[in-house]
Amino acid sequence: MTVLLVALGAALGAPLRYLTDRAVQARHGSAFPWGTFTVNVTGSALLGFLAALPAGGGAMAFAGTGLCGALTTYSTFGYETLRLAEDGARLHAVLNAAASIGAGLGAAYCGMALAGALPA
Incomplete structure (x- = not known):
């Protein structure tokens, strides 16, 4: 049963990632991968929120x-x-790595804090 639940969640998450990535990236003309950054930070916040809830398996x-x-x-x-980095946009590469890690951790923390603030 657990495998089926994981597969169903993934069947929803994968197209959501693709559609969100394309929608966000289409709005930006820069080389920075805003679409991937957005889905990763959003997913980190959601996972932090879920991890702090007393949810079942x-x-x-x-x-x-x-x-x-x-x-x-x-x-x-x-x-x-x-x-x-290979295309010569080394500053963008470093910013992408630093911002993705920092924002992902911060978003996970905020998600956990939000879940902790909910009434029991």
Whole structure:
């Protein structure tokens, strides 16, 4: 049953990642990968929120592992960062790495804080 919940969450998260990435990136003309940055920070906030809730294993399998796992993308982040560096946009590459890690951790913390502020 858990595998099915993860697969269902991923079936929702993967297209959501693609559509969000394309929509965000289409609005920016810069080399900076704003679409990937957006889905990774959003997914980090959602996962932080979910991790702080007293949710059962099924909810975390669906939303945490499945949805957030497919929504966020470390491989694309790594690829885009290396591509920026190889294309001579080293400053963008460093900013992408630093901002993605910092914003992802900050978003996860804010998600956890938000969940902790909810009435029990």
